[in-house]
Structure formats: structure tokens, C-alpha cells
Amino acid sequence: MDDEDKYLLKFKGYNFERSLVDIDFLENLDNFEIRDDDVFIITYPKSGTIWTQQILSLIYYEGHRNRTELVETVDRSPFLEYNLHKIDYEKRPSPRLFASHIPYYLAPKGLKNKKAKVIYVYRNPKDVLTSYFHFSNLLITLEASNNIGDFMERFLDGKVVGSFWVDHIRGWYEHRHDFNILFMMYEEMKKDLRSSVLKISSFLEKELSEEDLDAIVNQAAFKNMKVDPQANYDSILQNEIGMRTNKGQFLRKGTVGDWKHHLTVEQNERFDRVFQRKMKDFPLKFIWEIDEE
Numbered sequence: 168m169d170d171e172d173k174y175l176l177k178f179k180g181y182n183f184e185r186s187l188v189d190i191d192f193l194e195n196l197d198n199f200e201i202r203d204d205d206v207f208i209i210t211y212p213k214s215g216t217i218w219t220q221q222i223l224s225l226i227y228y229e230g231h232r233n234r235t236e237l238v239e240t241v242d243r244s245p246f247l248e249y250n251l252h253k254i255d256y257e258k259r260p261s262p263r264l265f266a267s268h269i270p271y272y273l274a275p276k277g278l279k280n281k282k283a284k285v286i287y288v289y290r291n292p293k294d295v296l297t298s299y300f301h302f303s304n305l306l307i308t309l310e311a312s313n314n315i316g317d318f319m320e321r322f323l324d325g326k327v328v329g330s331f332w333v334d335h336i337r338g339w340y341e342h343r344h345d346f347n348i349l350f351m352m353y354e355e356m357k358k359d360l361r362s363s364v365l366k367i368s369s370f371l372e373k374e375l376s377e378e379d380l381d382a383i384v385n386q387a388a389f390k391n392m393k394v395d396p397q398a399n400y401d402s403i404l405q406n407e408i409g410m411r412t413n414k415g416q417f418l419r420k421g422t423v424g425d426w427k428h429h430l431t432v433e434q435n436e437r438f439d440r441v442f443q444r445k446m447k448d449f450p451l452k453f454i455w456e457i458d459e460e
């Protein structure tokens with residue numbers, strides 16, 4: 168990839184989405200002022216970011232009780248490096264919530280110094296790949312691929328926004344024992360959303376009543392988020408970012424194991440070979456499929 172890539176902006180070795188990122192902001196990212204009560208959701212793309220944004224938004228803003236005010240999740244928990252709505256972060260009242268795809272090595276100093284809390288959400292990389300393939304073909308700001316095999320080659324080469332999946336997870340995983348970092352797995356959230364919300368709220372030291380917990384679990388369920396205009400990003404994709412086709416949504420399927428419907432046996436074997444090589448000493452185990460009702 169060179170600097171003229173239409174879709175990717177490579178900054179200090181990491182690929183950002185060129186049309187949405189502000190280079191001056193990146194230049195100053197290291198010194199971005201972190202507050203003790205900031206909360207960051209950090210992910211590799213397509214790993215459960217907006218899901219967690221919705222959960223945090225409901226926990227912090229009591230959105231489940233205050234549904235008359237139409238505030239989109241993206242405004243409650245904006246993307247640090249993709250500040251779509253040009254929010255003035257410094258003027259934002261605490262506690263501030265952020266989402267971000269930054270790799271550990273580019274994180275602001277304050278985060279590395281363990282100010283603020285970080286929730287790192289990861290997902291099995293075959294479903295990430297599948298989700299990402301569809302998303303890239305949907306958005307005009309990302310490079311489309313003719314087929315999932317072509318996309319897989321770029322994904323495995325790290326020639327996508329977020330660079331190479333393995334590097335991203337490894338960078339954060341090395342810090343998993345830091346007291347301010349919580350690792351969450353998409354598939355565990357899928358298996359037991361209630362326990363996952365409790366785990367997140369307890370990490371954030373936010374006590375939830377049974378009633379609040381029920382409301383959050385309900386509104387963070389895929390089928391409800393999909394039709395929730397505050398949470399589903401439909402308007403942002405259609406009116407702010409731009410789509411190649413109107414046959415697609417951010418909340419596409421929300422399942423575990425969809426890769427099985429998209430990868431051929433050969434593609435799957437190639438993927439496994441690369442991952443076994445790159446991840447052989449990596450202790451995290453993944454859930455590749457679960458039975459869904």
C-alpha cells in the first residue's frame with residue numbers, strides 16, 4: 168500500500184479510514200487528554216463495537232428510561248478517531264464514553280498510564296472477516312471486493328482499515344492484566360448477554376437494578392437494536408457516510424458462525440494455515456460457532 172491509496176491512510180504503520188480521519192488529530196493523539204473517568208471501547212473493526220456502544224450508552228445515560236430524547240449512540244459514545252459529528256471532546260462533560268479501533272501502540276499516553284477504563288471486545292476472526300467483507304462492499308468509503316476470497320487476501324495482508332487483525336489483538340492482549348482493561352468476547356455476549364452486561368457494569372462500578380438490567384438486555388438485543396434508530400446507524404450510513412447499495416445494514420446478521428456460509432473449504436483451510444502460523448503461541452481460544460435457536 169502506498170500513501171496514495173484511495174481508501175486507506177497509513178499513519179505510523181496503521182491503516183485508518185482515509186475519508187473519515189483527521190490527520191491533525193492523529194498527529195496529536197499521543198497527547199490527547201484522558202480523564203480518570205473516561206471509558207473506551209476498543210475493538211478491531213466488526214467485532215461488536217456498536218453493540219457495546221449501545222450497552223454503555225444505556226448504562227450511563229439511562230437511555231432505557233429516557234427514550235423521548237433522540238440522541239444517537241454515536242453521539243453518546245463517539246468514535247475517537249472518526250469524529251463524524253465534530254464533537255468538541257474537551258467540552259464534553261464527564262464521564263465521557265468513546266469507541267475506537269486504535270492499536271495499543273498508538274493509544275494516547277494517558278490510556279497507557281492506566282487512566283480511564285478500557286473494554287476490549289474481540290470476535291472470532293472468521294466472522295470478523297465475513298462481516299467486514301459485506302461492510303466493505305456496502306460503504307462507499309471502503310474498498311469493495313468482487314468476492315470474499317479477494318477480500319480475505321487483503322484481510323490477511325492487513326490491507327484494510329485496522330491493519331492486521333492478529334497485530335491488533337496481540338497489542339492489547341499483552342495488557343490484559345492491567346486493572347483498567349476488561350476483555351470481552353463477542354461470542355460470550357451472544358451466549359449470555361445478561362451476564363455480559365453485569366460483567367461490564369461491575370467493571371465500571373455501576374450498580375444496576377433488576378429492572379434496569381432487564382431493560383438494557385432487551386434494548387441491546389440484536390433484533391431490537393436493528394429497528395432502533397438511535398442505535399442502528401442506518402441514518403448515518405445512508406445520509407452521512409454513503410452506501411453503494413441500499414440492500415444492506417450495519418446490523419446485518421449478528422450471529423456466530425456465519426463464516427461457514429461464505430468461506431469455501433479451500434478458503435477456510437488457507438485461513439487456518441495463516442492463523443495457525445501467526446497465532447500458534449497465542450493463548451486466547453475462540454468460539455467459532457454456536458447453536459442458535
Ligand SMILES: Nc1ncnc2c1ncn2[C@@H]1O[C@H](COP(=O)(O)OS(=O)(=O)O)[C@@H](OP(=O)(O)O)[C@H]1O
Pocket residue numbers: 210211212213214215216217218294297298299301357387388389390392417418419420421422425
Ligand atoms: N446487538 C447485537 N448483537 C449481535 N451482533 C451485533 C449487535 N449489534 C451489532 N452487531 C454486529 O456487530 C457487527 C458490527 O461490528 P462493529 O460494530 O464492531 O462494526 S464497526 O467496526 O464499528 O464498523 C455486525 O456483525 P455482522 O452482522 O456479522 O455483520 C453487527 O450485526
